[in-house]
Amino acid sequence: MTDQRTTGRAGTLGVPGLWVLAFLGFLLMIGAWSVAAPYDGTPDEREHVVRAAGVAAGQVAPKPAAAKKGSGAFQTVPRGLVREQCWQFKPNRSAACAVPPGSDPTPVRAGTGAGRYHPVYYALVGWPLQLWPGWSGVLLARLIGAALSAALLASALVVILKRSRHRLMLGGLLAATTPMTAHMASAVNPNGLEIAAGVAFFTAAIPLLLDRWSPANRGLLTLVGISGVLLAMLRQTGPLWIAVGFVALAIPLRQGNLWQLLRTRAARWWAAAISLTVVTAVLWGVLMKTSDLGNYGSNRYTYGQAVFVEANRWRDYLDQMVGVTSWLDTRMPAPAYLLWQFAAAALVVMALVFGTRVDRWRLLVLILGGVAIPSAVQIAAVKQTGFVSQGRYMLPMLAGVLLFAAYVLEQRGIDADRSRTTVRLLVLLFVPIHLFCLVFTMVRWQHGLPARLGFGSLDPFLGPWHPVLGSATPLVASVLGLAVIGWLAWTAPTRRLTDRPAAAGATADRPEVSTADRAEIPTADRAEIPTADRSETADRSGTAAADRPGGGHTEAPRA
Template sequence: MSPSRIWALAFLAFFLVGAAWAMASPYDGAPDEVRHIIRAAGVVQGQIFPTPATSRAGTLDLYWADRYELFLAAHHDLHLAAGHRPTARRHVKGAGGRGRAARSLPPLSHAARRAAARRGRALLAEARDQLPPAPATGAYQTVPKGLVAGGPPSTEYNYCYHWIASQSAACAPVPGKGGSKPFTVFTGAGRYNPVYYAAVGEPLVRWPDWTGILLARLISAALCAAFLASAWLSCVQWRRSRLLIAGLLVAATPAFFELAGAINPNSLEIAAGISLGAAAIPLLLDTGSEHVQGWLRRAAVAAIGIGQFRAMGPAWMAVLLAVLLIPPVRARLRQLWSRHSARWWSAAVVASCALGAAWTIVFRTLQAESDHFTYGVLWTLRHEITGALPRNIEQMVDGFSYLDTRPPREIAAVWLIALCALVIAAFAWGSRTQRWRLAALICGTLAIPVTVEMLTANAVGFTFQGRYLLPLAASTPLLAAFITGSSGRVSIRLQARWIRALVVILLPIQLLSLAWVMDRWQSGVGPGHSLDPLSGSWHPVTGSLLPLLVITAGLAGLAVLGWRAARPAEQERALPGGSPPGEGLPLIRRIAQPDHGQRTRSA
């Protein structure tokens, strides 16, 4: 099959999966979507360079302190699953500036969680009257009023069904009311880099209702699918082993596909991160392939995008390249640098990162103005290691919506088992350098949220989410698969079985995840609620059946592609045990091993 046909088929399959999520999601169903809708509509109308501003409509410090009961109700089960006990204390400032110690509560019943949510809202209303609200950073944009039918969003995420899993989206605002009438509104995404928003924003201005929102979501899903198709092609073209495909299947988690069907630059950043890892790993760590030019081009395009989509993009890229290039692979770098295209692509990547960093600095994208916490250093470190970090890892798999939708824990468990299988095999069979490289990537990835929140907890609270890490973390299964595949310890037939096992196990989980989240949006979750994704008090504008049919078609296409890609080539099947010549030797010895003349049938 030609590379262009492989890319096109992979694009179609990935697009259908993302499109299903785009159809199924309610108004502002995915994280921060309304904020990004406002920014996208503003950018395509020429409001590219915003004046940094603050809003006093809501505050992060009140959200995390005075709504602590609501936060606890939404996340309590995650804390218990991580092995926490209700003994941790913290000191937060409440109304009037008086400090109080908050203790984790015992397990809450469904009714108690709803009561805690109501109490959290009451505390917020009371505290707002007693404390001058601290500013939330962003910018003002003038957009069609139909896009913000629910009123301007605040940092409190106060749409009716957010943070209350038992509440369906039937009470959510319906976009379109107010039409194209100009409406100036504050958004926390108002200072973000405009590149992504320029690509998806045009339908929002032309049709400021469900039509425009769905079209913008589908454009975003198509952009993500393009990067994923490039990643698939990079994996298929690595001839030494097929296991890179297994790494890609693990890297594209259900939580990512929810974002792929939403208006959020984080989705495109993750997709570009997957594409970068799939191309850069064989490009820099393997030799002797005829696909170097394709890997180089796809890695460069992904890196250019990562430099622009979000503020932390250049940092993710720097960590990945440092891991792949230290210890240095000088011979490979000299070989690549001898290509004129490599020098031009490198210059483009550097320019993109420089422009992205300049935007972040000039428009103060990462600025946060809040200082109402007094967390101790040791308490913060303990909280990060025992609570926040395990939660971030789980959120990369099943962190849906506003983290208020908790699917069965078996979803994250099975996914993490698939990841651990690749990582354990890589540590067992990789060389010393390869093991150190993988360990550096894992430790570097996990150290980032700990470091960030240690530095910012007293300013903005604990706001880091697992999805922020995915652009970098997605390279972990890819690198582990590369190390395992290049070790020569796994036969061609076993590689095929491994990939097909992941196809059979992981792809149905993608369907289950969508069905579960649809059920939460349509009926709510909890005692007395339906578990039928076709019923409920709210339904998508396309109907509930269509998203399920679309994702089934996309997953079926991925299954066929994965099954065929795992199939051993005819010449490899003819070898005893299904192993290529030299398999079983370390990678370096196998490359250096002279060809003593494999006799052909005619000889």
């Protein structure tokens, strides 16, 4: 009979079934926001819609112009997509005053602040906007982006179930996939897909570069490659996130897998693909002047003053990472932010406590990459742009901090039982906040937030404006999606999954290596291939050295 404590109900589905179920769960969770929001319901969505429709019409590289605040470009798009704002930044006003997107295909010239951005994302989501320039096209474009993000997050979840030692990295995944992540991934905006790509990139890169090398890591290579290519091109900060992640995880070289990886053909191909994408993305940025964000007339600060203002703004950035939704005009009650941030901070602090000196070095590099560098860039540009940074811009990098912190904890300090308990506590904490954030934001869009909140005022079925598919549709989708993700995390196996039943001499933690796989391994590394199961007795007893505080994986140099 199968031991539920070891296998878990989610583990009985098999890897393909798990991926499909996780994809559906994330798609429902993100898609709920897609069908709940009014047109231009997320920051700058109209700007990205115009850019996407222009790229779909063949206007890939429009001439840079002073289209918005002295930056951007002009695109020719269907008239039905060009709408003005009337309720943004006014949380007490519903979206009923806005004119919805229409089906008028008449070409008009429209300025967009996103007109200079890299075209690949817009080519993927923009074609429905040209074919059906109304609600049909907008919803389909949103759902295409939601599906891409859901695929990356589902892949990250499966990687954790296959590679994470005690599945505690699921806690990092849950902490990184905030309501703001779902909110942005649901819109026509590359930032949402960038966050999902950052989560997938670090989820795969951490075990790929730090765990024992094996040909079974081909799946990790593929996910690192796909997410790395996407991360490099989606926004201007992508190459920076990749560079910081590489420095943090690959150095010191003697305590990682970089040299072993570079001896394999697949790793060299993916490294070349990511490098080429980074180079072309940087060249695109230089030629199209994407770093010119425009002139906001905010040159009243000295650089010394800007340092203190930027430091003070991190209180807002942290809340925005969790979920200050709509146009940054919808703030949940304070306990939602404090609970999420406390749980995320606990992972980081405990990783610093239990981690080795090299672990702390890596965590510090990731934190500096996600905090200090973006702040320094903001301070340097303050005289031209003012303070335009938002917390969501740092999420792709800070997701790596949470995932690596969870990785360190399960390697150094927390055993299987406590890892499972931690993940379940995070499920109980995060799932209700996700649903509450959606309900709270729907209330804001549908009838505006009242001056004084009460339970009676939080009714998502009232108001002069309603989602195009009705108010019940996003709520049902969100409940189903969150239930699926919560169930997968709650019943996750405490031992690693395999693609097929383990053969004699192999376990889930020490996979069988075929003769064909051995041929790809450098001769010097073949001694590390497991040939017999030596861990099952220790796993069952719960007293293995790897499960004691300070035990487990060490970073001692290999022979």
